[in-house]
Amino acid sequence: MATGRTHRPATRSRGIPEATVARLPLYLRALTALSERSVPTVSSEELAAAAGVNSAKLRKDFSYLGSYGTRGVGYDVEYLVYQISRELGLTQDWPVVIVGIGNLGAALANYGGFSARGFRVAALIDADPAMAGKPVAGMSVQHTDDLEKIIEENGVSIGVIATPAGAAQQVSERLIAAGVTSILNFAPTVLSVPEGVDVRKVDLSIELQILAFHEQRKAGEEAAAAAAGGSSVGGAAPAAAVVPPAGRSAAETRKGGPEGDVPAVMPA
């Protein structure tokens, strides 16, 4: 999953826990699939299975929205789709801008799921003058100079940043100054934003590193279990050889490399 929100840590919005909000899109997707198959009702058990969560958790989540179920029957699919859509604010149109039209930015621009969810790509913006005017995903890329104008004229409140890390903070500041209050950040940097602005971060590199950690642990446990049948279950004796603690300079290895300077994908 894309990771972590910044700001508004414990501020339960209208009493709906953040963890629940994060699951609503999951339920919505499962419900939409059911709706397409014209299934009239679902039990919490079925829906929970489809969404990959615990049924008790699902019921508790729905209880925050109100009591939309019928005991002995389940939930009305259509009604629930509407209620969750409304709760998530998907019944209205959300114009978004994508800043940084590199590999990733272009890929995002082509994302079909945008319009299906009430999100409309209002503009594609890039700092490279050579990109300006170029067609991407059926739109013409615009230059960063016009960023403020674009935001204001389209009433954009959600911005997507897919620029290199070095540009992200500045871009976010311009977006926010122009009126944007929610940012989806693909650049591998920590954005510092004023209170009241929501930032969500998506970072491929971090996800892979987390997987690598678990992978290493699994390999270590396996090796330990295979070697000694004993009781030493800890993370001792990893399978692969590790570089000695002092015989290596991180600066040497990484200096000047692509280190953290690009988002999850190389921009142009």
Place this chain on the structure above:
Amino acid sequence: MATGRTHRPATRSRGIPEATVARLPLYLRALTALSERSVPTVSSEELAAAAGVNSAKLRKDFSYLGSYGTRGVGYDVEYLVYQISRELGLTQDWPVVIVGIGNLGAALANYGGFSARGFRVAALIDADPAMAGKPVAGMSVQHTDDLEKIIEENGVSIGVIATPAGAAQQVSERLIAAGVTSILNFAPTVLSVPEGVDVRKVDLSIELQILAFHEQRKAGEEAAAAAAGGSSVGGAAPAAAVVPPAGRSAAETRKGGPEGDVPAVMPA
């Protein structure tokens, strides 16, 4: 952030909490930046600011790895870079395969941050015969038929799925059967995998929906505050008009659309 892990819910690995593991890459990035600037030591306060977290949290996180700091001074940057890299398993080479070379898959293949972190793209795989042999990011795309062979020959244990949702489950099963034990899933589906396999999910659509929720709440509060100076602070009276509860069919609106059938980006 990319969202949520599946499986191994409470299984603290070697005593390191999952939440801590998720932050280690963040620290590592900040430390690497310091290393490049040849900064010898950092205090928890400084590093925490750079990583965007609480300093107490950072110290506690590091305490799980052992005591690598010096009281009164701080942490040795180089040493800490090494320790975290080792803990995350980045001192070894991790071959990965990317399955589904559409817009997103291609963008991922071009991601420079892979190699910088010890991840090596071993192969690009697509089900479309027309894609086979085509060069993407300097590699030749291979056909799904050879998936098992590729996995085994390269000793791949981490797979990235960037296929349409419909293909994701089947792809994951083939990957797992061939030996993959960690999956990064960009397809908007819940993967069901056997125990011992780690799955992390990245879903652009979900991130945007979460932002929309907060955006709507902010707009509602603002409107409520502006209208009545009273005490009705709840989510009453959202700014935009909402469609009436019964006068709308979700199936009608979404039927046959790009609904959840593609990952965060349209594959070819």
Place this chain on the structure above:
DNA sequence: ATGCCTTTGTGAACGCGTGCACAAAGATTG
């Protein structure tokens, strides 16, 4: 060598999220 000052490492309290288990509610059947 001694005292001061900085910063770590952690004990303890608190709050959120999760999951169990069950009573209440409603449908359904005879």
Place this chain on the structure above:
DNA sequence: CAATCTTTGTGCACGCGTTCACAAAGGCAT
């Protein structure tokens, strides 16, 4: 109309994660 059966909604307990606050530890200046 009554009995039964299904499924919701939730009270409760538990565990993880976060944060505060402070004692211990080490460097540094005198």
